[in-house]
Amino acid sequence: MCLGIPGQVVEIVDAEQSLAKVDVNGVRRNISVRLLADDNLQVGDWVLVHVGFAMAKIDEHEAAVTLDQVQKMGENYQQEIDAFIDSEIA
Amino acid sequence: MKFVDEFRDPAAARALVKSITDLAGSDEFKFMEVCGGHTHTIYRHGIEHLLPEAVELVHGPGCPVCVIPMGRVDDAMWLAEQPGVIFTTFGDMMRVPGSKGNLIEAKARGADVRFVYSPLDALKVALDNPDRHVVFFAVGFETTAPSTAVTLVRARALGVENFSVFCNHVTIVPPIKAILESPDLRLSGFLGPGHVSTVVGLRPYRFVPEVYGKPMVVAGFEPLDILASVHMLLQQIRDGRCEVENQYTRVVRPEGNTQALKLMAETFELRPHFEWRGLGFISQSALKVHPDYAEFDAERKFDMPGVRVADPKACQCGEVLKGVIKPWECKVFGTACTPETPIGTCMVSPEGACAAYYNFGRLHRETAQLLGQRG
Numbered sequence: 001m002c003l004g005i006p007g008q009v010v011e012i013v014d015a016e017q018s019l020a021k022v023d024v025n026g027v028r029r030n031i032s033v034r035l036l037a038d039d040n041l042q043v044g045d046w047v048l049v050h051v052g053f054a055m056a057k058i059d060e061h062e063a064a065v066t067l068d069q070v071q072k073m074g075e076n077y078q079q080e081i082d083a084f085i086d087s088e089i090a
Numbered sequence: 091m092k093f094v095d096e097f098r099d100p101a102a103a104r105a106l107v108k109s110i111t112d113l114a115g116s117d118e119f120k121f122m123e124v125c126g127g128h129t130h131t132i133y134r135h136g137i138e139h140l141l142p143e144a145v146e147l148v149h150g151p152g153c154p155v156c157v158i159p160m161g162r163v164d165d166a167m168w169l170a171e172q173p174g175v176i177f178t179t180f181g182d183m184m185r186v187p188g189s190k191g192n193l194i195e196a197k198a199r200g201a202d203v204r205f206v207y208s209p210l211d212a213l214k215v216a217l218d219n220p221d222r223h224v225v226f227f228a229v230g231f232e233t234t235a236p237s238t239a240v241t242l243v244r245a246r247a248l249g250v251e252n253f254s255v256f257c258n259h260v261t262i263v264p265p266i267k268a269i270l271e272s273p274d275l276r277l278s279g280f281l282g283p284g285h286v287s288t289v290v291g292l293r294p295y296r297f298v299p300e301v302y303g304k305p306m307v308v309a310g311f312e313p314l315d316i317l318a319s320v321h322m323l324l325q326q327i328r329d330g331r332c333e334v335e336n337q338y339t340r341v342v343r344p345e346g347n348t349q350a351l352k353l354m355a356e357t358f359e360l361r362p363h364f365e366w367r368g369l370g371f372i373s374q375s376a377l378k379v380h381p382d383y384a385e386f387d388a389e390r391k392f393d394m395p396g397v398r399v400a401d402p403k404a405c406q407c408g409e410v411l412k413g414v415i416k417p418w419e420c421k422v423f424g425t426a427c428t429p430e431t432p433i434g435t436c437m438v439s440p441e442g443a444c445a446a447y448y449n450f451g452r453l454h455r456e457t458a459q460l461l462g463q464r465g
Contacts, residue, residue, distance in 0.1 A: 003127070004233075004285055017244075032210060034240045035350045048288075048341065051180070052208025053237045055347065056288045062340045065312060083181060083207035088214050 003080055004048035004055060006063035007031070009041060022049060025067065029087050052087055099314070103140065106317040111142040113324040120146045120276065121323055122413050124266060125283035126153030126441025127311050133446040135313040145320060148275070148413030151265045151369060152283050154230040155182045155439035156411060159365045160399040162258055163188030168395055169225050169256060169388060170201040176219060178212035179227040181205040186438050189399045209241035209255075216245075216253035225388050228257045232289040235259040235377060236350035239357040242383050256388040257379050259358065262286050263294050264375035265366065270302045274414045279323040281316070282308035284338050291346025292334050299332040310338040357383050367401060367435055368408025407434035410443050417444040417451075424448060 007022030018034035020041065033041050033054045041047070046063040047054035058066070123129060129149045132138060138147055151157055163186050170177035170193060177193070184193045184205060197203040202222075206212045209226050216224035228238045238255060245253050262283060269275065282295055287308045298306045305326040309319035319337040326332060336342055357380050364376030379387035388394075401408065405427070406420040417423055417436065427433040429445050436442035440449070 031208075032237075032240055035236050035347055035353075037349050048285075050285065051234060051237045052210050053240065055233070055236070055285065055350070056341050058341055079181060083205070087207040087211050 004050045004066065005080060005084070006046055006058060006066045007049045007054075008063070009033075009043050009045045009047060009054075011043060012041070020054070022047065022054070024049060024084060025071075025081065027081065027085055029084060049084075102314055103317060106314065106321055107140050107142075110145060110317065110321050110324060113321070113328055114142055114144045116144070118144045118146070119278040119324065119327075120148055121279050121281060121320060122148045122150045122269070122275075122277050123281040123309070123316075124150040124152040124262065125281075125286065126156070126439065126443075126446075127284065128281055128309060128316060129153070129443050130441050130446045131311050131313060131316055133450040136450075137313055137316055140317070141320065145324075147281075147320075148277070149410065149417075149443040150269065150280075150413055151366065151411040152231065152262065152286070153411075153436070153439050153441045153443070154234070154260060155186060156407065156435040156442045157260060157265075157366045157369070158183075158186060158229060158258060158435065159367045160188050160401065161365065161397055163192070164190060164399060165394045165396060166227050166256060167191070167193060167196045167201075169392060170196045170203050171199075172392065174222055176202045176204060176215055176222050176224045177227065178204050178206045178215055178224060180207075180229065182439050183227055183229060185432065186435055187432060209238050210244070213241055213245055213248075213250065213253055216250050217248070220252060223252045223254070223391075226253070226255050228255045228259055231260055231262050231283070231286050232350075232354070233285040235354055235358065236289060236347070239350070239353040242357045242379070242386050243353065245386055246383070251385075254386050254388040254391050255379055257358070257377060259377040260364065260366070261360075261375055261377065262290070263297075264372045265369060266295075266298065268369060268372050268375075269412055270298070270304070272412060274412060277304060277413075278327065279305040279307070281319050281323070282306050282334070284308065284310055284315075284342065287336075287338070287342045287346065289347045289350045291342070292336055292344045293346075295334045299334060303332055305332050305335070307335045307337050308342055310341070356380065365398065366411075368411045370408075402433055405434035407436045407444075410434075410436050417447040420444070 007024040011021040013019040020033045048056045212226035307319040307322045358377035361376045363373045409415040432438045436444040
């Protein structure tokens with residue numbers, strides 16, 4: 001439930017609406033970066049993604065560690081990724 | 091993957107375990123990990139087996155799926171079955187049993203129940219179905235509440251009129267306080283939740299050392315994070331210190347996420363009290379939609395039954411959630427209650443102590459041996 005998956009910002013889609021495109025393990029989807037409005041987010045930054053929202057800016061080091069950790073969760077990770085793939089945030 | 095290895099290094103684990111064993115000496119310690127994500131890591135990696143016997147980890151109430159009382163699930167099912175409603179929920183909640191079955195069964199009976207990844211996906215469903223009313227089943231601690239907050243703000247900005255939130259967000263501090271007040275349990279300290287703390291920061295936990303004299307260390311989710319945090323707790327105790335420390339500094343800032351806190355304050359208000367499964371009513375422990383956002387509040391829009399339903403008698407989730415008993419000590423664990431046919435909520439979510447133990451408990455020894463544990 002409180003799973004956070006690291007993603008890398010690949011595009012600022014709509015700065016006004018705080019939408020950015022992130023790459024999570026090869027899958028690209030739009031997420032809201034509204035909660036990081038103070039963080040001056042740039043393309044290339046890594047964030048922790050939770051239910052379609054970037055909740056914290058993280059460094060690449062933390063991203064690698066966390067990605068490995070959540071991938072080891074096996075089925076739960078797959079469910080999270082599947083849900084992420086189905087996400088249709090406008 | 092060199093970074094990963096740093097957090098998995100068996101030599102580092104061994105060194106930490108040795109240091110923990112030395113610090114603990116012949117005294118006994120009982121630390122509670124508040125967060126379900128930690129419970130998952132602990133069972134997944136057999137950390138209980140790595141620690142000396144004198145250091146016990148007990149599992150706390152920090153699994154948002156686990157603490158939803160049956161009456162709220164019944165209300166959710168009632169909402170899902172109203173004509174014209176599309177009921178949206180996180181997948182985790184689909185199998186949580188109410189008194190008349192779960193949301194999967196409601197869907198099978200014809201209710202339009204859809205699982206979504208994000209509350210923003212639920213809002214999209216509303217935009218795509220202007221002739222239907224879309225309800226989002228909002229659950230979760232402060233990790234998840236900000237996402238609902240942003241969604242409410244966005245719903246207003248877009249002028250959406252067919253969307254509401256059935257708000258069941260809960261807050262982390264009141265249950266910690268309830269556990270500290272509980273006579274059942276004598277704790278030596280807490281492992282604080284990682285992702286909740288990215289939002290709330292460290293300040294809300296100050297009462298733990300200041301009022302109750304217990305140390306608290308906010309911990310990350312890697313096995314070495316857990317061991318390092320246990321070490322920090324013991325070090326505090328041996329130094330005669332008692333404070334809130336942050337082990338998860340690479341993600342958690344002391345002040346938390348101020349944007350998230352501001353948005354939550356705008357869109358939610360505290361409920362006078364809220365029922366927690368197994369823990370009973372806890373005052374000011376949950377959020378409801380703020381009156382300024384009343385048009386998006388499912389509880390104001392619908393005349394829900396709101397009936398309180400007692401937990402099933404056989405189920406001991408309450409004791410598990412308070413750390414009074416271990417999952418396998420429950421009378422129905424692994425027999426009547428399994429992840430396929432859960433009686434209690436702790437068996438539903440992968441972060442629930444019972445499901446985590448059921449799925450990984452048997453792997454303990456193997457993993458522990460790989461990491462080169464004691465005897």
